Amino acid sequence: MDDSAKSDIVTAAILVIGDEILSGRTKDKNIGYIAEHCTKIGIQLREVRVVADEEADVVAAVNALRARYTYVFTTGGIGPTHDDITADCIAKAFGVAIAVDPRALALLKPYYEKRGLELTPGRLRMARIPDTASLIDNSISIAPGFMIGNVITMAGVPNIMQVMLDAVTPRLKTGRKMHTVAIDLDHPEGAIAEMFGAHQKLYPEVAMGSYPTIRDNRPCTQLVLRSIEQNKLDEAAATLRAKLASMGLG
């Protein structure tokens, strides 16, 4: 890949923050959703980490990931209770102050007033935003996410995370889209391994993966070809189909 193409590549990582995922009590639904969203808009997700609600672990992961990728999406830990430590961790990772943000307060105050609810210290916690961060709209329950530098901090509740992701997407730089071709085979992986490995060598710009599945009790295979170069992808897929046909597997 030459340098001009490389500069079109936008990368990302996801950092899931939450004891409840690590205990198995809550099954994560955000990783797959964000992964698909990134692929769709032209961002390449390169890594995911899940860490506990421990300040040192969160800060270390944020700093490792934000140095390495164009963007870091975090989910979880921005609610009103003591175990919601994400905003403070992000401030610490960036070395900035954190306090109740007037913009966030202006969103929360009328929301609670309208519902006859007190703006308790807990609820005020949700207005704590690291200095220099921009807010991310939450059209469901108002308490905003935020973006600071290349880190995007969102709620853990899936439907709230999803509206935040939609809200922040227009602000993100996106790169060349990854195109995909999938070929389903009624044969096990072992039948095509050598040919497929040799085919990969012919097309270094196309990432080729083989995924075993079971269909009707028989081992089957899905071959997936991915590339940002549509022409190369089409060529690699056409020549692969021809090889499969000549082997009687097409």
Next chain:
Amino acid sequence: MDDSAKSDIVTAAILVIGDEILSGRTKDKNIGYIAEHCTKIGIQLREVRVVADEEADVVAAVNALRARYTYVFTTGGIGPTHDDITADCIAKAFGVAIAVDPRALALLKPYYEKRGLELTPGRLRMARIPDTASLIDNSISIAPGFMIGNVITMAGVPNIMQVMLDAVTPRLKTGRKMHTVAIDLDHPEGAIAEMFGAHQKLYPEVAMGSYPTIRDNRPCTQLVLRSIEQNKLDEAAATLRAKLASMGLG
């Protein structure tokens, strides 16, 4: 926590290896399953990473995680095709050789012979096992997983991963079990944030988390208390229930 208790703590991380998870094409089902299994048997899952099928990334993640936790479970990348690089990466991480293992070959050979299938170089790849590793039975499709040092390498296909996890579990050291109490509230988190934070401070041996949910269109909360100390957990749960009742929220 005193030192005698600490020595009873067994920790783990999961390393998911696979481009298909990062592209969003395949939704991971192994993290939640292994997380629940660990909790059940007395192993505390502390971290999860998902990395691409890139040797340098896999080796770096294996070495970072195996230095930090009692066990590392890896999933994915042990099939017959060129994109299955996990076994080689593990060998590299441990600095040991890797070759076709006679024990693994003795499993695969009759399996393929019986089915009239050739033991192609691709299928032979699945018998490549790092030196000094022990094998992990695969009662579904025979090609084994393996354990080397504190790293347990399993398939990515969920039902095969699950039989491997069952097969390796008797070999694992387990620690004190985490006990859990969950309390469901028909009120939003904001209503209990201060009390709950103060309650956490009274019971440092009990990890307390608050998780917002929506039930019948209304914001609700689940409070989760977790501890390896059953007595402390029972006491913390009883006093919490009393406080909730006195606030009219119980």
